[in-house]
Amino acid sequence: MTEYIQPARVRFAPSPTGFLHIGGARTALYDYLLAHQTGGAFVLRIEDTDQKRYQESAEQDIKDALTWMGIQPDEGPDQGGPYAPYRQSQRIDIYREQAERLIENGQAYYCFCTPERLEKVRKEQQKNNQTPHYDGTCRNLDSEESARRAAAGEPHVIRFKAPREGQTTAVDALRGEITVDNSTLDDMILIKSSGLAVYHLAAMVDDHLMGITHVFRGSEWLPTFPIHVLIYRALGWEEPIWVHLSVLLKPDGKGKMSKRDTELAREQGFPIFMKDMEELGYIPEAVINWIALMGWSYDDKTEFFTLEDLVEKFSVEKLNPSPAAINFSKLDHFNGLHIRQLAVEDFASRIKPWFEKADLHPEDEMLIQVAAALQNRTPKLTEVVDMGGFFFRDQVKLEVERVVTPKMSAVQAAEAAGRILDLFQGLDEINQENAEGPLRELASGMGLKAGQIFGLLREALTGQKVSPPIFDIIPILGRKTVTQRLENARDLLRIEADKSSG
RNA sequence: GCCCCCAUCGUCUAGGGGACCAGGACAUGACCCUUUCAAGGUCAAGACCGGAGUUCGAAUCUCCGUGGGGGCACCA
Incomplete structure (x- = not known):
């Protein structure tokens, strides 16, 4: 166990654009583990600043999945908390205020370029084999003039004024220092013309304002990591500890799970979304154990962990920065392991719904006995009816x-x-x-x-x-x-x- | 094209200069147990990407190459 001086405040900040998948669940798990280990707080924040990709049902799906896993947030849209609101769409003014602070300091600027022009510039750059970047047209506009135009209602975005020279070094807990030439940095948009903030600003502002001490996020954020650090610094804030988690790859290790792969896996009975886990016969204890071990390990022999074990033993230092291929057969193994570990009564109550779904209605006393007979030969709950349905049927037919x-x-x-x-x-x-x-x-x-x-x-x-x-x-x-x-x-x-x- | 990250058995990993002719787990094969299927037990096979350095000594440190992954949006 790692010694953390302060209780960690860790946030899980999904955007409600779809079902919670394995990768997201794993991030949430690590968040929960660190928060609970240090007596801190596990915060759920909904990052719904993209109105185009927003999906009404997604937020509920995410909450349901967390509930199923048994990792409830301490603070969030439902539980409230000292830093409410926990939905970014309800914090628009906060981002605007910070963005304007940046403009006053000369670290951000109004940009009046149209999306059409931007698109043209980008095409041109790509054609010339250049990295697509904002060309800086509005970067050096007279600030008072810009402010006037913006105030007059001219459509605009706010961009971060990234340094052009020198280097920026950011520190990731797993990888150490990451240094980039500032010349490769882009002037990221902070506030869209709609007035809504973009991740680059919103997440930084919220993380700081919500007192987040450790940021666990996917490694897809590594390329923009220096920008984020720069934004933190521009705002004059102390950075949290950054932890970029490795991506999860397809079972064959070739590329990360895509939408297509997800559908394929589903057809083959492999769960990608947390909502599918239960239906496919997996129990949360096993799923948690399995997920925890994709990118984290304890030692060279222990692999069986309960949530409580993990809370005690988790440590950031043992996180692995390299990408991990998802191994479904290991999930099956863990499922069997955890099923056998259950008290019979517990196991009985978990298989009951499966029999009922098959229109079989066992009495509790008999169910317990059946459970005992079935328990150590049940790799997945889906199989209990096939294996034990005969106990409850009026008659069976010999083949x-x-x-x-x-x-x-x-x-x-x-x-x-x-x-x-x-x-x-x-x-x-x-x-x-x-x-x-x-x-x-x-x-x-x-x-x-x-x-x-x-x-x-x-x-x-x-x-x-x-x-x-x-x-x-x-x-x-x-x-x-x-x-x-x-x-x-x-x-x-x-x-x-x-x-x-x- | 440019930028960033990663690199140990098929897969997940232990390893942080000598304790390693590299340990565990899943999967695979064999055997044992056995009324079926499991579970359990035993065993087998299986890896340090390549090349230069540093060092008395490298899986462990450095560099280059290669491979893999990620990113380059008024998405997160």
Whole structure:
């Protein structure tokens, strides 16, 4: 655990443009971990300054996802807090004020260039193999004149006056110093002609005003990192600790997840959006463990972590700056691990909805027993109905072709079913202790292998080829059901036997 | 085209000059356990991108190359 002198105030600042995906969830997780580890605050801030890309449902999806993961913000649009409002669209005046401060200091300026002209300039630069940059037309306009034009209502944006000479050094917690030549910097737009601020200004202003101590963000911000540092400095503020997280790559490691890949993954049953996790049978404990380990590690052997473990053990220093390919099979592994770790009652309550969705309605007492039988063979919740649905169905149907094989005729199978029935009826209690031996004897007596008898029994009781162990199943089903299913199986096999002999 | 970042098994990673003929996990293969499927156990295979330096000594430091990724909007 890292020693932080001050409680960290960390913010998760998504823009509501779509569903929360793995990458965003991971950033939020790290935010939460550091905040909780230091007794600080986890702040949710909605960065909705882009009216074009805004999606009404997105904010709710993000909140739902955080709730599902069990990482609730301490401050945010819903919980409020000392720095409200937490939605950037409600903080327009604040950005404007800061931008004007920058203009007064000569660190920003009004720009009256039209988007059309800008586009033309950009095309031209690209044609000449130059880096597209603002050409500086309005950079040196007379300030009083500019102010007058702006005040008169002439359409304008506000641009940052980036230095043209020298170098700028910014410090990232994972990469150390990053130095760029100022000549490569652009005069970024701070305030759009609509009056709304752009990320470059809004995020900096909010981070400072909200007392943010650590900024976790994606590495796609690295190229504009020096600009952000310059804006902080121009405003006269002390910088937070910057932490640029590595990007998440496609499973094959070639490129980051695109929209197309996302759809493809979804088709193949791979979850990219947090909203899909539950539906695909993953539990939050596993997802959190899995996500935490993409870009962070604890030591050379420990990999199983609960949220509490992570709060205790997380540290910025152990974050890995290199890009990581998403490994879905590891998610499955963690899911199984965490499922097995659950208390049976807990597991039972989580699988209940799945049975109900399949129109199966287990009673709680029986559900617990079923849960116990299913728990260590359930990699994903989606599979519990396939594996354990037979417990709750009125009847099951033995698959004749799986029982009657070249090695066991229908006649033999029918006879075996009858004998198992007889055997069970002679037993006070059908359990492994007093039934397994006789069953094996029965098999050898008929010239069959034990596996054939157990296979037949399994088919008769479950209608499935695979199931939990037979002697785990029998007490749950109860003698009556066991007898019935066995009788049905025997009858079915007799019909089959008649067919083949006739 | 320009700028920035990254670089250990197929994948996620440990490693921060000698403890490394490089450790763990997933996936893969084999075996054990076994009434099926899992789980579990054992074992196997599998990597320091290349080249120069620095150093008595480099996976670890520096530089160059290469490869990969990201960015270059009145989007975040």
